[in-house]
Amino acid sequence: MGRPATTILALAAAVVVSSAHIGSPDAWYDGPAGPYTVLVHVQAPAVVPGIAIVNVKPADSGIERVTAFVNRFDATGGAPPPDVAAPVPDSPGWYRTRLWVMTAGSNSVTVGVTGAKGIGTVVVPLTAVAGRRLTFDTPLAALLVTAAVVLALGLVTIAGAAVRESVLPPDGEVDAPRRRRAKLAMARVAVVLAIAVVGTGAWWRAEDRGFQRNLFRPMTISARVDSSSLDFAITDSTWVRRHDVRWLRERRLPQRGDLIEDHGKLVHLFVVAADGRRAFAHLHPTTRDSVTFAAAFPPLPGGKYTVFADIVQTSGFTQTMTTTVDVPADSTGRAAPSTIDPDDSWGVGHPMEDGRRITLDDGTAVTWLRDESPLVENTEARLRFSVSPPAGDTASLEPYLGMVGHAVVVRDDAKVFIHLHPLGTISVAAQARLTSPADTTREPHAAHSAQAVKPAHDTSTATGDTLYFPYAFPQPGNYTVWVQFKRAGRILTGSFPAVVTPAAQ
């Protein structure tokens, strides 16, 4: 999606500093919408209330109409009527509309497609939070300051005219005492204006402080790794005291919903080396109280790591919590703990061959199918990988945690992180939560099961499988893309470096 990305997302001039998914607020979905297959990209609003830009590309022909509407997880009075998405000029196949997102939190975008096969809809979860603070640009500031000065001078002049002349009868003359009184009035109004400006400034700053206080921040966590286990805890007081209704009410805090399983796990924990080495683990800690969690820790090289913990709450709200952890050096070389979750996986970087290909431990070759053109921020990232088994091995890909593949995109400074599937950035659990069970035209879990076996945009070839992850790098920088899949009962992990350049202004 070259043009929609470059034209639509160029509007996002402001720097995104936080989102529910770290540095990556947009939602991507690639999958079924009833009988159709659609690629959906929802550009999340930077503030709420704000505008979400919804881009839809149906894979089928004969499409008559594409619609979309936003709703919130707890709306009890129905949904607003859908907006009709218009074809995007110069981007064949793409449809676009702009939707207002009025309330922060767990929202959804319901996309409807009408065509030769009838009507199909799909719910795309959208976690909308205020993620950044806009600053004034110089031309606008100059314009407003000029207007303020002119208006202030005008008001002072009006005050002077009011005292000097307005009370005179038509045949009256302005005398010296009246002129003096007019000047005094002008001085008084100037003082009042100055006080008003100072007061408005204080008010503005107070509003700004309040806004910044309410900017979304992921819940705080702490983590610790010893020789063979990882312990982490959600230390955020709004979580620890989430059942203390009085405490929350006193602080005007909303009550947080419990955790729900996504791909059968309460938490998906990613541990990524933070010091330039390429080492990675995808773990699934368990808990008894939803506050403290523990997992067996695999044998990874010692050093500093960044921890990312993906969770989903009952509202469908998803977020990634993060912290850092030091892994002791003696972790290297030891065997994996016997208690480790069979769905846990880990790996270290493999040398690149031909700049595009790596060979994994079992001989499987993974090739990033991209051309020579540079990766550009906010442009579809072309995360398409071919998986070629070793000679003589005919095993195909198997579902891993319900998906045919997983990818983790992390910028080297850990300011951008996202966990992807061929289905996109969305959480399957959130989608199920936000899809009305009464709406039989929608496709909840059943569709995802099919997706898990054969993704809509995946293609099988004689020499292996292809994985596609819909996504656009949200910011320039140096990234690592970790790709995971399962073959012959073994979870395999590989990594690819990616340099993302800024979009042309």
Added chain:
Amino acid sequence: MSTTLDGVSVRGDQSLAQPATRVGQRAEATWPLYAVLFSSVSIVVGLIWDISWHRSIGRDSFWSPPHLLEQLAAVVAGTSCGWVVLRTTFAGTASDHARTVRFWGFRGPLGAWVCIWGTLTMIASAPFDNWWHNAYGLDVKIISPPHMVLAWGMIAIQVGAMLMALARQNRAEPSEQRRLSMIYAMSAGILLTMHATVLMEYAAFPNDMHSARFYRVTAILIPLILVATARPSRLRWPATTTAAVYMAIVLVLMWTLQLFPATALLAPIYNPVTRMVPPPFPLLLVVPALAIDVLLRRVRGHDWSLSLALGIGFVAIMLATHWWWGEFMLSPAARTFLFNADLWDYNIKPGPWHYEFWGAETTVASFAKGLGIAVMTAVASSQLGLWIGHGMSRVQR
């Protein structure tokens, strides 16, 4: 339009009469006064309509009908007053100049300058408001700095309309004074409506009426507006007329808006509305206004003693009327077309809180303390109103 010498008829005579009229007498065009009165009422109708739009439909744009009405109001006020200024400055007679004040080399009535200032302020608020929406979210609050800049522009146009009517009233022959005083009272009523609308978040719903905050908030500017506009008026019941105009505007809009179908276009929808959600029933301001008229007429002596009586009387009567009025309006008896109780925004969650008083003090002492602050506020507001009213009573240009 003017029945004597409006802009059109003057132009008809200009080719022959211009040299004589330049130095002689020329009747004052009346249409600019009606134009700014139209702007003034359009602004407040547009504002109330816009709020109803946000409560019923939600989604709007720069081109929504209420916005267009407000923009039209600004254009009409700005262009008509601009025309008055240019005509007076470059083609005005000596008598025209004698009815105007000087501003940066130009001449125009004081009210016209205030209207022009208001128009420019409304225009200047647009980019600020747009930035605010991008920075902090779309229309999160009614009362925000850019909305207040816009409100000041709107209020200036309404004050300008009042000043234009007032200057004419103060110069008029006795036979013309009643008509001009009514126009002045109407323009003052529109200003009061504007102020009451801005207060909607704090003092409009019956649920607020058992809280001291309701009385504190209403005591800040309502006494000032009623007293200041009553003092220069030549009507027998000026404050009452002003309050009646306010109540009439809100009632007409309240009864009219809910006749139109509406569907919420934004989520979340908790209350699926089918018709426009109108403004709540107006505050019963004719009652304290009646007291203000009586006190202004009866109490003699220094302004401070008068303002003390006005302030105490205002809060006491507001309490006496709205305490019980709030209880009635929360009862099932008020849930009718006539009283418009129990009509809520599309995004308001239903619940028993709709029928409860909000923010009511838990002790008599805290309520009494709040009322005490309200009385002190109302006294100061009344005193300021007397002072401003005194100045306004002398405006002639």
